[in-house]
Amino acid sequence: MEQQAAPAGGEWKNHLCGCFNNFQICMTAFILPFVTFGTTAENVGEGHCILCAAAYFVPGLNCYEWLKIRGKIREMKGIEGSTGMDCLTIMFLPFCALVQEAQEVDPLSAPSAMSMGRN
Structure with missing residues (x-):
């Protein structure tokens, strides 16, 4: 299968x-x-939800995985940014970063016909 460029x-x-x-x-x-954390990781293909949820509690591993997940989301969606900015965001605004990432990849948050503007 060919991947489409973001x-x-x-x-x-x-x-x-x-x-x-x-x-x-x-x-x-x-x-x-x-x-x-686990659900977001699974939604971007970074592993099983339960294993990634467990990784959340392992210092060092959680930071590494979180940076991978955030970077993968940016890559998939064509979002500008850098690993350094991702690191700062995770360090200083972890809750906001977690929610932002989850909202970005949540399959239920996809735009639907109901949310489209009407002429």
Whole structure:
């Protein structure tokens, strides 16, 4: 199968501080961040949800995996950024980064016909 090239210069669907754009993801990330982490990892093909959720509790491994996941999301969606910026975002705004990533790859957050503008 051929992979399609991601569009260059894209942006995140949700701003870093757009935590409440999807209240369910926001509350899950607040109460059970390891579940959100594992689900996001599985959604981008970085591993099984349960194993990645367990990796959330292993210092060092969690940072490595998180950087891989965020980088993969940027690559898949053609979002501008760098590993350095990803690292700073994860270090200083971990909750916001977790929610932003989950919203970006959540299959239920995909635009639908109901959300399209009408003429």
